[in-house]
Amino acid sequence: YDQADGLVYAIADTTGYHFTLYGLSVRDGAVKVNRTVTLTTSLNNPAWDQQRTALTLDDGRIYAGFGGLTGDCGPYVGAVVGIPASGKGSQLTFFTPTTREGAVWGTGGPVVGPHGDLWIAIGNGAATGSAYDGSDSVTALTPGLKRAGFFAPSTWADDNANDLDLGSTQPALAAGNSTLIIGKRGEAYLLDTTDMGGIGHQQAEQMICKAFGAAAVDGDVVYEPCRTGPLVAISVNAAKRQIQVRWHGPADASGS
Secondary structure, eight states: OBTTTTEEEEEEEETTTEEEEEEEETTTOOEEEEEEEOOOOSSOOGGGEEEOSOOEEETTEEEEEEEEOTTTOSSOBOEEEEEETTSOSOOEEEEOSSSSBOOOOOTTOOEEOTTSOEEEEEOOBSOSSSSOOSOSEEEEEOTTOOEEEEEEOTTHHHHHHTTOOSTTSOOEEETTTEEEEEOTTOEEEEEETTBOOEETOOSEEEEOOOBOSOOEEETTEEEEOBSSSOOEEEEEETTTTEEEEEEEOOTTOOOO
């Protein structure tokens, strides 16, 4: 919802594999924005894509993450698109620099960073050794959707080979330049928001839980949705390289 223009935005996936960004007036439901979203490349086909994440509004653009269908059908490549909220003007697109997969699918969507940059988590990609391909990562993008920095665990090749990527949640940017990410493996990685540093550059790590869904943040506390256990509250401090579990929720309440 953009309070400035009174519109609620959503992307629809309709018959024939069409993606459309709509802006609907909260006053009377009138369609004020109707804009086709395109992803087709030499690899992608709209039949293989799925608009996965919540939408993010940042400096007059709507940003959305794309991945594949359940089961990773087809040789899709994950992406983020940025479209002017007015519906007029050029579409920006970032593709994960992998030959296949690398979905942007964590439901929380792109997170706006301290300088208007966008932080995303990227799922497993094609590479399982040799050269790193940008997948299984926390990646910071400029508003123009150029990669400005990234973090990947040193286990990225094994993560990719065994579907244990970081893409199942979004990066949680907390106080004190602390960023926390937890993925399918269950390992929590604490990053310095000002310097992610590339592969294996975490400030601390700790096994917490396999997390799926949208994390929440209050100050230096991150609330992570565990799939194999209850919600967990975690204090983070990048300067002191500390991850501390404060409490767990009820055992029968899993996920977001």
